[in-house]
Amino acid sequence: MIKTSKVTKSVNTSEGKLEILHPISFEVKSGESVAIIGASGSGKSTLLGLLAGLDEVSEGEIYLDGEPLHTMDEEARAVLRGQKVGFIFQSFMLVQSLTAIENVMLPAEIAGLDNPKQMASKILEQVGIGHRASHYPNQLSGGEQQRVAIARAFITSPKILFADEPTGNLDATNSHKVEDLLFALNREKGTTLVLVTHDNELADKCDRQLTMQAGVLTESTPVSPLQRSEAV
């Protein structure tokens, strides 16, 4: 589903060129869930941005569902995102002036799908906040907002879902609820999941883990919760 080959990202600063990502090559299979873990500033979000087509690579190639992202301009990438990609963010990124249901409808409307309202209503029920459909984001709790974001991410049944610290802004109880929901929907829809997290527990729920360290990506073996508790 995702194939990267020698992807780099560098930016020009006043002190010269700064390499944020060193050549990165890996593949993610369809239906797989992958966690990218690493310390703050290691380049996780930069990689996520590149994989999702939100940013352009400096060098290298990225194929998303067979489509060469690295050759596309922003417009083509936007169309591709609309058709195949879903997003969940740490800060929820809901449009404040739209209600919960309208936020959920948004990607369906942009993609030109029929009956976006019915679809949104159904999926909001599914994530358990159908009764809050007409509320604005600032009238919802953090957990509720993230559920709306999840509903929005799944409404178009995307092939790939990118999640950036999806539980980073939530307390433990809400984190668990959101994680469960995310994985349940992921399994149900057969979506490929790429998530960036600090949270080892969340990373452990994924099929694979990639560790980012100072712009270098390495594959790491998933550690089971049991093993971690023994280690402690």
Place this chain on the structure above:
Amino acid sequence: MSMTSTLAWRLFRHEAKRGELTIILLAIVLSVGAVLSLSLFSERLQGALKERSAAFIAADAQLRSDTPIDEIWLQQARDEGLNTAKQVTTRSMVFHRDEMSLVDLRAVNENYPLKGTVNITDVPFGQKEAATDLPMPGEVWLQSLLFQTLKLSLGDSIEIGDAEFIVTKVLVDIPDAGFSVFNTDPIALIRLSDLDATAITGPGSRARYVGYFEGESSAISNFYDWLSPNLQDDLHNWRTVEDDESAIGRSVASAERYFLLASLLAIVLAAVSIAVAAQRYSQRHFDPVAIMKTLGATKQVIRRIYLLQILFITGLGIIIGLIMGFIGQQVVVWLVAEQVDVALSIWHWRPVLIAVFTGATCSLLFSLYPLMQLFSIPPLRVLRRDLSTNLRSRTIQYVASGGAIFLLMWIYSQDLMISLILFGSGVVLVAGLLGATFLLIAAGRKFGSGKMGPWQLAWARIKRRSMENSVQLISFSVTIMLLLVVLVMRNDMVSQWRSQLPEGTPNYFLINITGDQKTELDTHFKSNGITIEEFYPVIRGRFVAVNDDSVNTEVSKEDDSNIEGRQGLGREANLTWSNSLQKENEITSGIWHGDNTDTLEQGVFAVSVETDVGERLGIELGDMLTFNVGSEIVKTKVTSFRNVNWQTMQPNFFFVIQPEAMAAFNPTYITSFYLPEVQKSELTTLLKPFASITMFDVDARINQLRDIVNQVSVAIEFILVLVLVAGSLVLIAQVQASMDERRQELAILRTLGAKGSLIRKSVVFEFLIIGVVAGFMAALANELSLYMLQTKVFQMTASLHFEYWLIAPIVGAIVVGALGAVGCWRLLTLNTSALLRKMV
């Protein structure tokens, strides 16, 4: 509905409901409302003033001719939908028993006057009332003075030429009586149909034929376009209310320019507020755009959504603005109804079109740059919140905003000069402000360090938010400057008008005073408690040649008794002589002969010529002018030109000659005096001992002038208030917009435990500093704009206004500081978590 319009509508609906569009909507409502109310009000006021001016020429347009006016021309005017009337005017002797007098005979047809009223009374010098009719055939109405000189009473008959008329009314005045101190023969009004019977307008008579036209301006100009090829310069003189050169005409014209200026400034204020609001609107939508782009919306989709949104906002703003503007000016009209005449027609299309055009242009052009910023927001912002627009060059913003303002000014004023002056001052102001901001930031660097007190915090913020502050400073200064321009201009203009007609301005003129009567008259008046002004000697002379060229034809063209203040240069010019320069006269070139020690050749005397008449007749310094006085020839040499203030109610002269030239002649004298309203009834007694002296009453005229000046002043006051309200709203919008930007910082400071009082003080101090600088810069820019406006547009004397150099910074600091405090107080009433949530 397509997806984009559905989305745009939905966003618009929600944002409107949640009050997020209030500021931008308010800005558009304000721009449309202010422009509509100002221009609608000024249109109505101008309509009323024009009506008044029209009354002075008894029509909307007049054609004066030395030959009878062709009936075909009048028919053409009627075909254009105009009303017409006719008058024949000539000087003639009237006789009653053994008495006779020269009169200004006016023979009018039944439609006269098309504008204004003929005023009559039943007793000489009695209270006037408007006549509902005209003299019947065979009747004549005569002015009061004739009842004295001809010793007649109502019902008596008089002879004019070959015909006999019964005197049925005392004529007080007719609309186009004209205003002149000289050659003021009393008026006799008869029917045009009776004129032939008098047989006084045969060949060689000096009859003047007047055609009057009344109707829509467009019909008048159509008619004039048709007529003008038939007109001959030396025979015809076309005049409309617009080219009223009188004092009233000038006051009205400068008032009109003031309204224009106020409206232009309102447009600029509106533009500034829209620019501020649009910037804020755009910034608030950075996230939604990034989200939509992330979710697959292409640039085109985003563009459509936001352009549609702006269209919805603009549409709504325009509709509300039109309603508010209309209500606003109705309220003003209602408030000033006592003091000001406004035209009855309450709807004019031009102001509406201008208001809609202003709202649309401002909101679209001023949103352009912020929208372009919005379109260029990268989707990556969803991950990296620090990313904002990719748009770096501000050229397009400057070009779009500057161009929009200039375009609006130009279209609205149709006056390149006034637009250039305002725009140029604006550009200078902005450049000056950028420099000031730079200095302020440098100062901030110095003062912003050290222990964190409110002052330090304020300076530190000024330093850190240098870009935002410079924008804010500029918009505050522009707003304050515009308010100052409107305020100071109004004060200067009204005081200048009022000074033309101070209390005690002479309201009666006495002419034909002989040298022997001077002292007697003076003593007689003094004993009655009335002070006589200066006596001016006058002698009539024919102006016959410039150097060796005879000027008869040129001179006859100037014989226009209806051009106020220009009387005196006719077939017979009124010559005076003096070695001292009259009040309100100013030498423009040459040397005043009273101060000149050079002696001229034998038999040639120095003459000072009024500048305008000199230009019209092509007279130059050093030219020899020849006058024919009685049977004598007086040779003069032009040694100076003078500017004369025609708006003063004093005798003014085209030619002032060296006294020696007139030593041989026996002049009459002219003087003026002020008689208070309460003593008016004493007039007849006062003048009884001096039967040969002619009195000329300008009291009504002065009152009319004063009335108009007062009305216009009141109207201007209200316009000033309107502009002040508009300006205050702009300031509020600016402070509110900047509060949004400060929210995050306040939240952090609060979270870190900063006391409310520290935050409040620091914000107030910051606004105080910005207010002081903005006020001072505005005062400086105000001087520049005023200098340009007063000298180039209003033809006034420019002056410096040092008091505002102090007042503006103080008021700026107080107002901006207070608005800052109020805005800040609102933010501080929210608890910290609410503030933090608002940051998300």
